[in-house]
Amino acid sequence: MPTTSVEVCRTEDLSAVERRTVIDVCNAAHDTDAFERLFSHFIPSGGRHFLGRIDGQIVSHAVVTTRGVQSPPGPVLRTAFVDAVGTLPSFQRRGSSTAVMRRLGTEIDDYAIGCLQTDLIGFYERTGWERWRGPLAGRDHDGLTLTPEQRGVMVLRLAATPELDVDSLLTIERQPDRIWE
Secondary structure: OOOOEEEEEEHHHOOHHHHHHHHHHHHHHHOOOHHHHHHHHOOOOOOEEEEEEEOOEEEEEEEEEEEEEEOOOOOEEEEEEEEEEEEOHHHOOOOHHHHHHHHHHHHOOOOOEEEEEOOOHHHHHHOOOEEOOOOEEEEEOOEEEEOOOOOOEEEEEOOOOOOOOOOOOEEEEOEOOEOOO
16 A cells, blocks of 8 residues: 655645645545635635645645634633545545644644544544533634534644643634634
């Protein structure tokens, strides 16, 4: 089985061809066209992309952007929020996403914590992530918006992660068109 190499690069360093390939990988992995506007979330910069390559071909992807989570009354934590994780269907279950997520876990030590939202709890647990069991909410200048329907939020404890209780409230700053997903 070919080995997946993982390259890390900033959004602004991706070529137009690499951006298109990332969109195609994510769309194919999730059987959707929802990733067509993926890069509008990261322009002009701000994303750290993890590209899984086999024989030079991008077959897997994940991106980290900076957000802020808080478990009150604790401080807002500088958070590596993981999005757009996907592997081409013909390369799934061959270790590419695992390689990407393991590399990602070692490259986000400049953050206080990692966070993501997923339906694939077991996969992320195998790579060191923990499911957040407590209530979830978005927060902005108007206060909190509870999200009781939200499922699959996970955290990755890093060297700078303070003591956290995964059964307590976790909030994230609202973005214009989303809270967690």
